[in-house]
Amino acid sequence: MNCSCCVASTVLRKKSKKRDKQSIEEQEGASVVNTKSFLYNELRSATNNFSLTNKIGRGGFGTVYKGVLKSGTQVAVKKLSLESNQGVREFLTEINTISNVKHPNLVELLGCCIHGPHKMLVYEFVENNSIDRVLLGPRRSLELNWARRSAICVGTAKGLAFLHEELIPHIVHRDIKASNILLDKEFHPKIGDFGLAKLFPDDITHISTQLAGTTGYLAPEYVLGGQLTMKADVYSFGVLMLEVVSGRSSAHANYGGARMLLIEWAWELYKEEKLLDMVDEEVGEFPKEEVLRYIKTALFCTQANASRRPAMSQVVEMLTKNVRLNEKELTPPGFFEDSGRRSGGQTKVYKSSDTSTGQMSSAPISITQVTPR
Structure with missing residues (x-):
């Protein structure tokens, strides 16, 4: 039988080894x-x-x-x-x-x-917290006029364009959402958590946080085929833009008596030529043509077919230059719902917002042909 002093000595040695190991790691x-x-x-x-x-x-x-x-x-x-x-x-x-x-x-x-x-x-440390807390929470902590919202969209687009196209090797963020966009004291946006996806299994960024079927950030090709590419980031950015403009979460909500995702509502308003109806009332005065261009750019980013979405450098151009978008090339957005969530199932269903077509086009089309006014 071990005496108490021997046991204590063993414990101390183990603790010492653990401290040494941790010290070596540091x-x-x-x-x-x-x-x-x-x-x-x-x-x-x-x-x-x-x-x-x-x-x-x-x-x-x-x-x-x-x-x-x-x-x-x-x-x-x-x-x-x-x-x-x-x-x-x-x-x-x-x-x-x-x-x-x-x-x-x-x-x-x-x-x-x-x-x-x-x-x-x-x-x-970024002073003004994340967009979801500032703009999308039940208690908004700050008022954001159009100038600040515009700067948030453009700054985030520039950050993503840098990760996708200027940085070598390129980084696909994989988790663009309101909680990952922080605002500094001047309300300049800063993208957080970039580059971390490589440190974890492929499904950690989205599936583990149970975004599927609730917040609507996920590109349909990721849900259906696991394709996490730059164009999936572009899709998420498009959804984020709609949130910034509308002050509403991308999750399901009641719009005119119908329960739908924010992106569905935006497409319905686009077809009805009522896009300005989605602008947050707290924006105050805003330049109508510019805001329309931002919303339409978001719709270009969220098209069902990934090949039709612009690159982020093209998005920056669409947001910062006084251009007219070629809307003849704009196709319906894609999204998915977890239709079995309420009954405990896990079925993921692809849907197209445009029920008149019911199909997802596969023909690659350039979506950034812009014409100066």
């Missing part, structure tokens, strides 16, 4: 990563032991806490909710890639921390 992180390597205790202190009072968000990748470093710098600390299948060095290699990505419309990654099973990312 030292290894510091030697591999190009960005700052934070110590676990440093972040625990900054967030008051990850207090719920400091919790500022939660998504598919983890929980975010507001923290204040000893220097007085405010940061956002994301505790990743799932363990990556990669080792420490492989994980840090991916983090290095993300930390080197700099753009005014992307949230800056300041550093990371690996401590035993804990993996954390430290970001710049």
Whole structure:
């Protein structure tokens, strides 16, 4: 039988080995990563032991806490909710890639921390929270006029265009939604969580957060065939634009007595030539032609056939230049519903908003032929 002192000694040795292993991981992180390597205790202190009072968000990748470093710098600390299948060095290699990505419309990654099973990312703190809290929540915290909403759309488009087309290697975000677009003190948009998809299984970004059938961000080709491409990001961005313009969530809501997705409502209004009816009442005065161009651009982005959607650099051009869109090339949006959700089923159904056609066109058509006025 082991004596108590022997048991205590064994426990101490185990704890010492665990601390040594964690210390080695932290030292290894510091030697591999190009960005700052934070110590676990440093972040625990900054967030008051990850207090719920400091919790500022939660998504598919983890929980975010507001923290204040000893220097007085405010940061956002994301505790990743799932363990990556990669080792420490492989994980840090991916983090290095993300930390080197700099753009005014992307949230800056300041550093990371690996401590035993804990993996954390430290970001710049963005003052005005996410679009879903500012604009789509039950209690709006800020009033956004058209100038600010326009800037949100354009800035987000520029950030995505950078990830898709300027950055090498390119990054497909995979989770563009209102909660991932943050606003700084000047209301400039910053895209968060870019580049994290590579760290987790393919289905983590959307399926695990149960967006399917509820919020309407998912491109139909992703739901049907698992095709997560840049054009799926474009689709999500189009839905996001409709939310920014209307101040409404993309989820099902009652429109004129009919329950439908925001994108369905937008298409119905387009066919009735009543698109301005979807503009948020709190926008105040707005330039009608410009707002119409924004809504129509969103519809180009959400077409059922991915090949018909524009590239994000083309979207930037459509939003920033006084152009007339070639609406002859605009086709109905695609979306899906989880028709078995209420009965506990998991059936995903593709639907076309245009019941007069009932088909999803497969002919590739350029959608960004624009003519200066």
